[in-house]
Amino acid sequence: MFATYIHDLNPILLQLGETIAIRWYGIAYLMGFVAGYFLLKYLSGKNLYPIAQEKLSDFITWTAVFGVLLGGRLGYVIFYWIPNRGLDAFLADPLTAVRVWEGGMASHGGIIGVTLFTLYYARKHGINWVAITDGLAIVAPVGLFFGRMANFINGELYGRIIHSHSWVGMKFPAELHENMQLRHQALQKIYDECPDSILQNLAAASPLPDRADAYSAQWMIERVRDTPAIKDIVGSVLPERYPSQLYEGLAEGIILFTVLWGIRILYPKAYNGIFSGIFCFLYAIGRIIVENYREPDSPVWFNLTRGQFLSLFLFLIGTGFFIYAFKTKKTVQAVN
Structure with a gap:
C-alpha cells in the first residue's frame, strides 16, 4: 500500500x-x-x-516559551543552521535565532533549554x-x-x-528543493508528458515556472497536491525513501x-x-x-x-x- x-x-x-x-x-x-x-x-x-x-x-x-521554543530554535541554529550555512550567514541575519515561526527546531536544543529554565524555576521557588x-x-x-x-x-x-523495492517506501516531493538534478528532470517530464489542456489551465491561473527556475520545486510540490497528472509524473522521478x-x-x-x-x-x-x-x-x-x-x-x-x-x-x-x-x-x- x-x-x-x-x-x-x-x-x-x-x-x-x-x-x-x-x-x-x-x-x-x-x-x-x-x-x-x-x-x-x-x-x-x-x-x-x-x-x-x-x-x-x-x-x-x-x-x-523559554525552554522548548527558544531552546529548540537556538539548538537548531547552533547544531544545524550554522554548520550548514556558515557563521557569516548567521551574523548577517542574527534574528533567525528567534524566528521560530519559520520552522526548524532541534529536540536536543529543546532539552537543553528546558533544563536551564527548570533549574531557574526550581531555585526560585525552592522545589526539587x-x-x-x-x-x-x-x-x-x-x-x-x-x-x-x-x-x-x-x-x-x-x-x-530504499534501494530495493519495499512496501514501506514513500516518495517525498520536498526532496526537489534539495536536489537540482531531480528538480530539472521532473519539470522536463511535466512539460513533455503532461497533457497540454492541463498545462494551459494551470498557466491561466499563474505563470508556469521556467525550466531553470529554482522556484519550480515549490510549484511542483503544490501541483502534486492538486493535479493528479503532475503528481504521477513527479512521483515517477522520485526515489522511494x-x-x-x-x-x-x-x-x-x-x-x-x-x-x-x-x-x-x-x-x-x-x-x-x-x-x-x-x-x-x-x-x-x-x-x-x-x-x-x-x-x-x-x-x-x-x-x-x-x-x-x-x-x-x-x-x-x-x-x-x-x-x-x-x-x-x-x-x-x-x-x-
Missing part, C-alpha cells in the same frame, strides 16, 4: 489571507503543550509531581529540580510524537533511499511515553531521577537507531549523524540521574 505513496499532504491547515496561515507544525506544538499540562495536572493531583495544580499553567507556559524534570521527562514524548507527525505532514526530515518521521514518532513518542507513564503509575514510590535517566537512555537509543533510516540533514561527524553524535551525551546525563536517584533515594512525595 505504501510502496507507491507520493506525499501530498498540505502543511497548512487553514489559510487566513495572503500572509497568515495556521500550520500543522504550530498545531502540533500546541497539542503537545496542552497534553503535557493535563498529564502533569493528573500527576500533581495524585501527589506524583511537586508543582501544585494551580501553578501548572504558568509553569507550562514559561517552559514552552530533579522531581520537576522527572515529570517533564514523562510527558515530553507526547510533544515529540506530535512534532514528528508534523514533520511527516510537512514532508520534511524524510528517510534515506523510508518514512523516518513515523519511525521517530514511534520510538521517541509512543514507546518512550508508554514506558515512562507505566512506571510512574505502577511505582509511585520510584526515586527522583529514575524517570529523567530512563528518558535520556531510551531517547538516545531510539534516536541513534532511527537515524540509520533518516537522511542526514547535516554533515556527518566521526561516521555518526549529528543526531547520533549529540545523543551520545544523553547517556552520560542519564547516568548522572541514575546515580542521583540511588544515592539520595528520595521520592517525589518526600520533596513535596
Whole structure:
C-alpha cells in the first residue's frame, strides 16, 4: 500500500489571507503543550509531581516559551543552521535565532533549554529540580510524537533511499528543493508528458515556472497536491525513501511515553531521577537507531549523524540521574 505513496499532504491547515496561515507544525506544538499540562495536572493531583495544580499553567507556559521554543530554535541554529550555512550567514541575519515561526527546531536544543529554565524555576521557588524534570521527562514524548507527525505532514526530515523495492517506501516531493538534478528532470517530464489542456489551465491561473527556475520545486510540490497528472509524473522521478518521521514518532513518542507513564503509575514510590535517566537512555537509543533510516540533514561527524553524535551525551546525563536517584533515594512525595 505504501510502496507507491507520493506525499501530498498540505502543511497548512487553514489559510487566513495572503500572509497568515495556521500550520500543522504550530498545531502540533500546541497539542503537545496542552497534553503535557493535563498529564502533569493528573500527576500533581495524585501527589506524583511537586508543582501544585494551580501553578501548572504558568509553569507550562514559561517552559514552552523559554525552554522548548527558544531552546529548540537556538539548538537548531547552533547544531544545524550554522554548520550548514556558515557563521557569516548567521551574523548577517542574527534574528533567525528567534524566528521560530519559520520552522526548524532541534529536540536536543529543546532539552537543553528546558533544563536551564527548570533549574531557574526550581531555585526560585525552592522545589526539587530533579522531581520537576522527572515529570517533564514523562510527558515530553507526547510533544515529540506530535512534532514528528508534523514533520511527516510537512514532508520534511524524510528517510534515506530504499534501494530495493519495499512496501514501506514513500516518495517525498520536498526532496526537489534539495536536489537540482531531480528538480530539472521532473519539470522536463511535466512539460513533455503532461497533457497540454492541463498545462494551459494551470498557466491561466499563474505563470508556469521556467525550466531553470529554482522556484519550480515549490510549484511542483503544490501541483502534486492538486493535479493528479503532475503528481504521477513527479512521483515517477522520485526515489522511494523510508518514512523516518513515523519511525521517530514511534520510538521517541509512543514507546518512550508508554514506558515512562507505566512506571510512574505502577511505582509511585520510584526515586527522583529514575524517570529523567530512563528518558535520556531510551531517547538516545531510539534516536541513534532511527537515524540509520533518516537522511542526514547535516554533515556527518566521526561516521555518526549529528543526531547520533549529540545523543551520545544523553547517556552520560542519564547516568548522572541514575546515580542521583540511588544515592539520595528520595521520592517525589518526600520533596513535596
